[in-house]
Amino acid sequence: MGGAERSARKRRQNQTTGTVKTSPAAKSSPVAAARKSGGNRNPMIVGALVVVIIAAAVIGGVIYTNSKKSATEGAAIAVKSVDLSLPVTREGAVVVVGKSSAKATIDVYEDFLCPACRAFEDSYSGQIESKLNDGTLKVRYHMLNMLNDRSDPAGYSTDSANAALLAADEGKFLAFHKSLFGSQPEEGARGWTKDQLIDLGRSLGLTSQTFADGVRSGTYDKQISDAFQQVRGTDYLQQEYNGQKAFGTPTLAANNKIIDTSDPNWLTALTG
Structure with missing residues (x-):
C-alpha cells in the first residue's frame, strides 16, 4: 500500500469514528462542577447562622425579661424583724414613730x-x-403612691402603702415597712x-380580720392618693430635676426644709 493510499484510508477511518476533541473543562463531571459552585454557599450558611443566633438571643431575652417581670408570682415576702419597742401612731396617711x-x-x-x-x-x-431607739429621733413616714402606674398590673x-398603714394601726409598721423594702x-x-x-x-x-379586710378593700387608698397630691404641690418639697423643680422620692425634710442626704453625716448633725 503506497503512501497516498495509506493517507486516504486514514481519512476514511476518521470520518467513520466521528472523533471529537473536548476541552478539559468539558470533561468535568457534574459533581466536580457542583463542588466548584459550592464555594458560594458559605456566605449563605454564615448568614443563616447569624439569623438563628439573633433569634435565639431575642427569644432568650424575652423569656428572661418575662421571668423577672413575674418574679413575685407564687413567692412569699421575706419577713424582716425590727427589735424596737416604740410608740407608733397613724395620723391620716402618715405614720409617726418615736418618742414625743x-x-x-x-x-x-x-x-x-x-x-x-x-x-x-x-444605707x-x-x-x-x-436614733429612734435612743430617743433622739422621731420619724414621720409618708408612704406615697407616686409610682402607682409603674407596676404591672398597676x-x-x-x-402596699394601704397595707402598711393598716399594719401601723396594729403596731407592726416598722417590720412591715422593712420587709417590703427588703x-x-x-x-x-x-x-x-x-x-x-x-x-406577710x-x-x-397581723391575724385580725380587720387587717385582711382592710387590705382587700383599700381602706386608706383615698387618703394615700389625697396625701400625695398635697405633697407634690408643697413648695419646700420641690427639688431640681433636669433643670426643673419637681417632687421626687425619697425626700427627707426637717423644719420645713429638705435634708441634704448627700452629706453622710446628715443624721448626726440633726440629732447631735
Missing part, C-alpha cells in the same frame, strides 16, 4: 416601689433605728398582690 421627747423630727417621703427609696433604706435604716404602690419588686414588673401582703401581715402576727 425626741430632739429631732424628720419627715420621710417614700414609695414602696421606688428603687432610690430602697437604696436609702439600705440609713440602721442609723435611723439606732396599683402596687397604693396597695423584698422590693422591680419597677415595671409584677408587684405583690393583696393576698401576698396579707400573708400574718407572718408578722
Whole structure:
C-alpha cells in the first residue's frame, strides 16, 4: 500500500469514528462542577447562622425579661424583724414613730416601689433605728403612691402603702415597712398582690380580720392618693430635676426644709 493510499484510508477511518476533541473543562463531571459552585454557599450558611443566633438571643431575652417581670408570682415576702419597742401612731396617711421627747423630727417621703427609696433604706435604716431607739429621733413616714402606674398590673404602690398603714394601726409598721423594702419588686414588673401582703401581715402576727379586710378593700387608698397630691404641690418639697423643680422620692425634710442626704453625716448633725 503506497503512501497516498495509506493517507486516504486514514481519512476514511476518521470520518467513520466521528472523533471529537473536548476541552478539559468539558470533561468535568457534574459533581466536580457542583463542588466548584459550592464555594458560594458559605456566605449563605454564615448568614443563616447569624439569623438563628439573633433569634435565639431575642427569644432568650424575652423569656428572661418575662421571668423577672413575674418574679413575685407564687413567692412569699421575706419577713424582716425590727427589735424596737416604740410608740407608733397613724395620723391620716402618715405614720409617726418615736418618742414625743425626741430632739429631732424628720419627715420621710417614700414609695414602696421606688428603687432610690430602697437604696436609702439600705444605707440609713440602721442609723435611723439606732436614733429612734435612743430617743433622739422621731420619724414621720409618708408612704406615697407616686409610682402607682409603674407596676404591672398597676396599683402596687397604693396597695402596699394601704397595707402598711393598716399594719401601723396594729403596731407592726416598722417590720412591715422593712420587709417590703427588703423584698422590693422591680419597677415595671409584677408587684405583690393583696393576698401576698396579707400573708406577710400574718407572718408578722397581723391575724385580725380587720387587717385582711382592710387590705382587700383599700381602706386608706383615698387618703394615700389625697396625701400625695398635697405633697407634690408643697413648695419646700420641690427639688431640681433636669433643670426643673419637681417632687421626687425619697425626700427627707426637717423644719420645713429638705435634708441634704448627700452629706453622710446628715443624721448626726440633726440629732447631735
